[in-house]
Amino acid sequence: MSEEATSNTIAFNRKNPLIARLVRRRLLTEGCDEKETWHFEIDLQGSGMEYTPGDSLAVLPKNDPALADDIVKALHLTGDEIVTDANGVAMPLRQALVDSCVITTPDKKFLNKLVEKAGESASDLARLLEPDHKDALNHFLWGREIVDCLLQFPSLKWEAQEFVDILKKLNIRLYSIASSLAAKPNECHLTVAVVQYESHGRQRKGVCSSWLAHRTDEHTPVPCFINPGKGFRLPDPSDDVPVIFIGPGTGIAPFRAFLQHRQATQARGKAWLFFGEIHADTCYFYGEEWDTYLQDGTLDRVTTAWSRDQAEKIYIQHKIVEQGADFWSWLESGAIVYVCGDAERMAPDVDKAIHDVIATHGGKTTEEAAAYVEQMRKDKRYRRDVY
C-alpha cells in the first residue's frame, strides 16, 4: 500500500508562489575543485506550505545581472529603456532581462528574428533553420547562448521592446525535496548542483543553480511552489516491504527525505541506499546522516561508488552488479527499487545493471530478465524520478 499524497498544492502555484527565503546553506563539496553542490534549507514557518517526500520544489529564478549587462551592450542600448514584459508589467529593459525573460538559450523565434533582421549576412543561419537541418542546428546551438548570437551580428539595430517581445518567459526549475515534514516540521531542504561550464570562449552558469548558490542570501525572496512527485512515494511505514534507493549525485535528495520520513515514522521494511559521486573525501553528501541511520536501523545497508578515486571509473551500476547476489535476493523478497538523478547516462546504466543482475543471479535469459523488470514496473516496484 502506498502513502497518500498530502501536499497542499492548491495555495501556491506558478501565478501565486510562496515567497520563501533560504535560511541556511552548506557546501556539500567542500575541498572539491571539480564540483559544486549545495545543501539549502527554506523556512516554511507560517506559510501553510506542505509537501510529501517524493515531491519537488518548483523555483522561479533570476538571471545573472552580468549577463543581462552583456546583452544590453550587444544590443547597443542602455538598459533603462522602459519595456512591457510578457506579464504586461512595465519596467526598465535591464530589469526585464534579469527578472522576466529567458536570456540564455536561443529558440527558433529568436533565431528567425535574427535572420530576418540580418538578411543576407545570416544566410548560413537561415539554412540551419530549414526543417531538414535539425541536427546541424542542434550542433550549432550546443553551448551557444543568445548573447553569442547577438555578438555574431554586431551591426544590427534593436528596439528594446522588439527584443523583449521575442524572448520566452523565464521558466521554473524543479528540485527534489531533501527533507520530510515528519522530521523537520516547517522546513524544506534542497540539494543543488551548480551548473557551470565553458563554451565558445565564455564561462556559462546555469540560471537557477548559480542564482541559488551565488546570488542569494537569507534576505533574497525565492518564489516557489510544490510540484507533486507522481508515483515517487514510500510504502506505508507499517508495510514490511524492503526498499532500495539508488541516488548518485543530487539524485540523493529524495532519498534523504525518504530516510528522514522512515526514521520519524519507524518504518518496518529493510532499506538499502546506493550513493555515488566523484570523491569519497569531498563529495560524500550527508554521509554522517547515513552512519546514524545505519546505527539506529533506519538503514540496513549503504553502498557507495567513487568514480575518480582510482584509475578506473567505478560507478553505482558497477556496485549493483558486484553485489548482484544480494540485490537479487532483495528483489525476490519484493523490494521496491527507486532511482533518482541523471537521466542521460546514469538511469540507462543502472537499468542495464538491474537487468544483468536478474539474468545472472535469477538464471534468466535476456528476454526473461526484461519481462521480470516489466512486471516490476507494472507492480510499481521500479520507480524512477530522473532528469
Ligand SMILES: Cc1cc2nc3c(=O)[nH]c(=O)nc-3n(C[C@H](O)[C@H](O)[C@H](O)COP(=O)(O)OP(=O)(O)OC[C@H]3O[C@@H](n4cnc5c(N)ncnc54)[C@H](O)[C@@H]3O)c2cc1C
Ligand atoms: C523532477 C526534477 C527534479 C530535479 N531535482 C534536482 C535536484 O534535486 N538537484 C539538482 O541540482 N537538480 C535537480 N533537477 C535539475 C534542475 O531542475 C535544473 O535543471 C538544474 O539545476 C539546472 O538548471 P539551471 O537553471 O541551473 O541551468 P540551466 O540554465 O537550465 O542550464 C542547464 C543547461 O545547460 C546546458 N549545459 C549544461 N552543461 C553543459 C555543457 N557542459 N556544455 C554545453 N551545454 C551545457 C544544457 O543545455 C542544460 O540543459 C531536477 C529536475 C527535475 C525535472
